[in-house]
């Protein structure tokens with residue numbers, strides 16, 4: 145049923161042993177603002193998408209393997225209540241339930257599924273998670289230099305390591321974060337310094353690189369750090385979004401997730 149609601153926009157979901165644990169609407173914090181999304185919790189994956197027609201048609205399907213997920217409860221903050229973070233190696237974001245009971249139920253069920261999966265597979269929980277992006281609206285000026293005001297020309301960028309909203313000059317460097325991409329990603333100057341120092345330390349400690357270091361993004365790849373090279377897919381999306389800036393339409397944000 146879920147598969148057919150996504151139609152051709154989604155992937156096949158029927159897999160032997162997969163069962164639907166729960167479903168419902170959660171508010172997902174997107175780059176511009178919070179938006180309602182339909183979530184389906186299966187015993188091994190979390191699926192969500194845009195609601196085209198309530199209970200009938202969804203699109204923009206996203207599938208998150210639960211093995212990689214870690215949840216983190218969020219304190220209530222003004223309008224943003226009953227929230228928690230869904231963190232994975234490649235991306236992390238906040239969602240909000242309508243009531244605190246719903247929040248507890250969602251978190252308990254998701255955590256139970258994760259526990260069962262990890263116990264069955266014998267795998268360990270993923271330790272490194274992608275940064276949660278600070279929403280655009282929370283940063284009228286660059287969070288690094290505290291000077292650059294954002295507008296059509298001075299665009300917002302997100303540091304892939306800490307999630308801060310920074311200006312172009314303050315995020316001119318790239319660093320390899322293997323848990324997120326095989327290509328070096330945009331990082332702020334602060335993170336670049338920290339990452340570079342850690343990398344140098346790793347090389348000093350010689351005797352090769354540890355698995356942790358690799359996961360932490362310390363992989364040594366000469367010349368990668370100041371790559372003027374290609375942008376990752378998010379970056380392309382960022383460009384697309386920027387072209388659409390000023391549109392009130394809510395069509396561009398989804399490309400991020």
Ligand SMILES: [Zn+2]
Pocket residue numbers: 286287288289290291292310311312313314
């Ligand atoms: Zn700046």
Ligand SMILES: [Zn+2]
Pocket residue numbers: 303304305306307308331332333334335336
């Ligand atoms: Zn940063």
